Amino acid sequence: xxxxxxxxxxxxxxxxxxxxxxxxxxxxxxxLARPGYGELLTEPPSRRLTKxxxxxxxxxxxxxxxxxxxxxxxxxxxAAKLTLVFETIIGAYFTGYxxxxxxxxxxxxxxxxFFLGAIAYGSGIFLVAQIYNFHADWRTGILYWFLGxxxxxxxxxxxxxxxxxxxxxxxxxxxxFEDTGGLFLVLxxxxxxxxxAASYVHLRRLQHRRFALIYxxxxxxxxxxxTLMMTFDGIARSLAADRATNEFVAFCTALLVLCxxxxxxxxxxxxxxxxxxxxxxxxxLLLALAPGxxxxxxxxxxxxxxxxxxxxxxxxxxxxxxxxxxxxxxxYLHLGICFFLALVACRYFxxxxxxxxxxxxxVFGGVLMLLLGWFLEIKRRHWVAEFEGEE
Amino acid sequence: xxWQRLFLCIVTLQLLLLVGLVGLQQYRLSAWxxxxxxxxxxxxxxxxxxxxxxxxxxxxxLRTASGEWEAGENIYVRLARDRRGLWRVAGFGRECDxxxxxxxxxxxxxxxxxxxxxxxQGRQMSFRQTGRFxxxxxxxxxxxxxxxxxxxxxxxxxxxxxxxxxDVVVAxxxxxxxxxxxxxxxxxxxxxx
Numbered sequence: 001x002x003x004x005x006x007x008x009x010x011x012x013x014x015x016x017x018x019x020x021x022x023x024x025x026x027x028x029x030x031x032l033a034r035p036g037y038g039e040l041l042t043e044p045p046s047r048r049l050t051k052x053x054x055x056x057x058x059x060x061x062x063x064x065x066x067x068x069x070x071x072x073x074x075x076x077x078x079a080a081k082l083t084l085v086f087e088t089i090i091g092a093y094f095t096g097y098x099x100x101x102x103x104x105x106x107x108x109x110x111x112x113x114f115f116l117g118a119i120a121y122g123s124g125i126f127l128v129a130q131i132y133n134f135h136a137d138w139r140t141g142i143l144y145w146f147l148g149x150x151x152x153x154x155x156x157x158x159x160x161x162x163x164x165x166x167x168x169x170x171x172x173x174x175x176x177f178e179d180t181g182g183l184f185l186v187l188x189x190x191x192x193x194x195x196x197a198a199s200y201v202h203l204r205r206l207q208h209r210r211f212a213l214i215y216x217x218x219x220x221x222x223x224x225x226x227t228l229m230m231t232f233d234g235i236a237r238s239l240a241a242d243r244a245t246n247e248f249v250a251f252c253t254a255l256l257v258l259c260x261x262x263x264x265x266x267x268x269x270x271x272x273x274x275x276x277x278x279x280x281x282x283x284x285l286l287l288a289l290a291p292g293x294x295x296x297x298x299x300x301x302x303x304x305x306x307x308x309x310x311x312x313x314x315x316x317x318x319x320x321x322x323x324x325x326x327x328x329x330x331x332y333l334h335l336g337i338c339f340f341l342a343l344v345a346c347r348y349f350x351x352x353x354x355x356x357x358x359x360x361x362x363v364f365g366g367v368l369m370l371l372l373g374w375f376l377e378i379k380r381r382h383w384v385a386e387f388e389g390e391e
Numbered sequence: 392x393x394w395q396r397l398f399l400c401i402v403t404l405q406l407l408l409l410v411g412l413v414g415l416q417q418y419r420l421s422a423w424x425x426x427x428x429x430x431x432x433x434x435x436x437x438x439x440x441x442x443x444x445x446x447x448x449x450x451x452x453l454r455t456a457s458g459e460w461e462a463g464e465n466i467y468v469r470l471a472r473d474r475r476g477l478w479r480v481a482g483f484g485r486e487c488d489x490x491x492x493x494x495x496x497x498x499x500x501x502x503x504x505x506x507x508x509x510x511x512q513g514r515q516m517s518f519r520q521t522g523r524f525x526x527x528x529x530x531x532x533x534x535x536x537x538x539x540x541x542x543x544x545x546x547x548x549x550x551x552x553x554x555x556x557x558d559v560v561v562a563x564x565x566x567x568x569x570x571x572x573x574x575x576x577x578x579x580x581x582x583x584x
Contacts, residue, residue, distance in 0.1 A: 070442075071539065082413070086406070093402045101395050117402075124409045133417040133569040135533040136443055148405045155398040179462075179501070245463050 012209055055160050056111025062119025078131045085124040091272060092117035093357045100156065103170035115160045118149045142172040159210060166218055181242035183237065186292035189226040190255035193285060194218030200278055223288050223315055224339040230291045231309045236301040245295065252296055256289055277326035284319050287312060313343050325383050333383060337376050344372060412422050419568045423560035426470065426494060428477045430555045430556060442542040444572065450480045453526045457518045459528055460503050467565050468496045477556065497565030502527040532559050532569045537579060544584060545574060
């Protein structure tokens with residue numbers, strides 16, 4: 001019997017066949033409308049609501065557990081605290097397992113329990129670190145959290161667990177090299193690129209579209225955010241002044257090289273031959289690594305650097321918008337538009353805050369945002385209508 | 392079935408990691424050599440783990456005439472016991488100097504600052520380097536986790552009237568683990584000012 005993953009893959013393939021003229025729109029609809037397919041492809045609203053409440057419940061209980069640990073009640077012996085955490089982990093996973101793989105399958109509820117189990121696992125690591133007074137700068141625990149939850153996300157096909165796992169990886173990258181100040185942004189840039197490359201592997205090789213969207217969204221968000229930060233004069237100069245330790249440079253270099261290799265491979269490999277939009281994207285993304293590489297080599301940013309990063313940011317936003325249109329994915333379109341608006345807002349503040357009277361500054365700024373927002377909304381609706389018309 | 396087996400495998404590994412961390416620390420606390428050090432606390436908070444007392448020691452800042460130290464390098468501090476039973480700095484270097492009557496504590500050079508001296512007065516005042524350097528050392532035994540209320544109380548105790556010390560265990564290779572913080576000889580969790 002087909003599962004949801006296989007059907008997601010089938011839907012993406014049928015859309016490609018239709019684009020290439022192999023099947024007509026009526027045939028494509030007929031394939032996807034076969035008995036049983038529709039239910040798996042379209043989650044009923046009631047199931048979505050159950051899943052949402054279950055995940056929120058898991059999140060609240062997990063947050064309560066972390067707060068309980070951080071309050072460090074000495075009245076409760078350490079053995080009792082450890083027992084509570086272990087019981088929560090085992091209980092949550094066991095309940096999730098029975099709900100998911102048992103005779104009466106309730107995947108929506110199971111998702112909440114798996115999420116709670118993943119949070120409890122992280123809490124357990126931090127509880128052990130607290131009990132035994134590990135150094136407060138010990139960040140390896142966050143890495144253990146990531147390594148334990150990433151395979152779990154695949155085993156139980158859980159997007160919330162994947163979000164948690166990738167979130168811990170991003171947090172570890174930001175905190176592991178605290179001595180390097182803001183240079184972790186360079187690390188985030190490389191990590192963002194790798195996540196975007198991983199999204200393509202999920203889409204085409206693993207046929208896991210839902211995970212592919214998460215990887216791409218997080219990855220492109222990281223790349224855009226770090227490039228946006230590098231467009232600020234103060235931040236760029238501060239990054240140049242931050243001292244990178246040898247360990248950081250080695251780690252960052254390895255990450256950026258891996259990213260570079262991934263992008264070049266995806267740009268030229270036969271895998272992506274049928275996806276010209278992805279090929280163009282990964283070719284352009286090679287440029288996105290440039291600001292970080294320059295900072296790592298000790299380059300002192302000046303006006304040329306700032307102009308370059310602003311142009312690069314504009315190219316990245318436009319590229320993501322066009323890419324979203326090409327692959328008919330609204331999320332990418334919206335992300336590109338949001339960051340484009342953020343770029344315009346930041347440059348407007350930077351350039352006119354000191355030179356215009358305050359009242360004129362806000363009036364012009366407001367008019368500009370209204371006009372830009374109106375124009376972008378018209379374009380966005382036009383593109384989304386095109387996607388939905390074809391679907 | 393394959394995914395179910397994978398799930399069970401992952402959960403087992405997660406639990407083994409936690410048990411392993413506990414077991415490893417219990418082994419260290421029982422097998423490594425115990426020593427007592429004098430401390431000076433400060434009071435911040437850690438992400439996910441709550442309030443802790445940041446401990447600094449005599450060896451947290453070391454003075455040297457050698458300008459060859461760099462941030463990120465490993466450093467070994469040799470400690471010898473004084474008449475009161477506290478372990479004090481007896482030397483430091485890039486390698487562990489193993490002696491029967493001393494222990495080696497491994498640390499990392501976090502920062503290197505050249506020492507300066509004020510020259511002149513008022514508007515003519517400037518700073519001249521003395522040729523000596525201060526090494527800021529980071530060790531594994533600088534964070535003691537305690538409840539919020541107690542952390543604040545301990546931090547605000549006047550140093551000259553409330554002597555603090557820690558029991559630490561040290562391995563042969565210089566690694567160390569914190570066991571217990573004392574205020575006037577009383578465990579910090581039981582102490583009330």
